[in-house]
Amino acid sequence: MTVCASGVLTLANLERWEAPGPSLAVLGHPIGHSLSPAMHHAALARLAEHEPEYRSWRYHKFDVPPEELGRALPMLHEKGFVGLNLTIPHKVLAVGLVERIEPFAAEAGAVNTLRRTATGYEGFNTDGYGIVQAVEAAFAQPVRGRPVVLLGAGGAARAAAAAFLRAGCGGLHIGNRSAGSLEELLARMRPVAAETGTDLRGFLFAQPPDDLPADALVVNATSAGLRPDDPAPLDLVRLAGRPDVYDMIYNPALPPVLREARALGLRAAGGLSMLAHQGARALERWTGRPVDAAVMLRACEEALASR
Structure with missing residues (x-):
């Protein structure tokens, strides 16, 4: 062979x-x-x-x-x-x-x-289980009651969205590059959000809202960062308070989202x-x-x- x-x-x-x-x-x-x-x-x-x-x-x-x-x-x-x-x-x-x-x-x-x-x-x-376990261990804080800003709408983001809603997050804002994939994910998650009583919103990276929650858990589920010249999907300066940042990417060890987070002095962790x-x-x-x-x-x- x-x-x-x-x-x-x-x-x-x-x-x-x-x-x-x-x-x-x-x-x-x-x-x-x-x-x-x-x-x-x-x-x-x-x-x-x-x-x-x-x-x-x-x-x-x-x-x-x-x-x-x-x-x-x-x-x-x-x-x-x-x-x-x-x-x-x-x-x-x-x-x-x-x-x-x-x-x-x-x-x-x-x-x-x-x-x-x-x-x-x-x-x-098992991705949903994995992301909840990882972020709770990384930041020593439960997901329950915490606002989440999720970046991406692909397969990993789908599992993360469902897991965060089921874990009782304090609101879920999902951002994505394209409107079609974003709306598809929002439509899939709306019944879960209604069942759990969770505020669910979406936004496009090109038009981020001014009212993203403060002190949020930010999770990058996009592929931005797999290539050295990839830009970060969202400027973290737009987020109020002291967000914690988790990037599902684990190689390279310092993709743009984590690089920006650490430059801002925020708690940040990679996807290993x-x-x-x-x-x-x-x-x-x-x-x-x-x-x-x-x-x-x-x-x-x-x-x-x-x-």
Whole structure:
């Protein structure tokens, strides 16, 4: 089996798959940057200290273009892959390609974790859990009662929006570059906001309102920052008080949103902790065992430092 230097596999590798033992994988396009294999192997090694069966489990990463996802999932099922993670651009697309999804994933309209059944895959969303755990740990403050300004309307933002509403945030303002995606997310979240009694508003980055809440939790769920010349989606100076800023991006370590936040002297944190928490919850779905997110976070930090 030929694998590129970054450990990335393709569907051509899958067609000739003969790897022994239970297999897990992350699918994305691109996927070379992913730290998921490092953190999952670290957690599996910890599980294997008490349950040796997990020594044979292996986690891989596959570059799968979005137009190939519908072909990839049946192939992965046929080859016996126990569980899958999905990242950009598959989280929304996969909703219509799995046999069933959990209620939270249906509410968010995005899945990032698939678990094998006898006939296909069932979908879960661990991103929502991951972001709430990450921001509460980063800023030592519960989401409940706190206003949130969420930047972005893609798959990760969908899960975050639903999770913040379910966690009882004190109002949710969602900003996005394009009006179509923003309105689609707002329409999906309005029933949740009505059920939870939460104020829900939207705005475009080109026309931010003057009344964004003070002392908000600001979460960047856009891809702005993955490229060195990306501008920040929102000027943080527009926010009153002392907002806390969390960026889901973890590589580079200092994307523009965090760079601006730190220049303003604000508390800020990057996305490694969310990656670890959502990964731990995903591995729990596959193994039925409790998983220590701290083990996964350390593995992510070490893998990132070695690059």
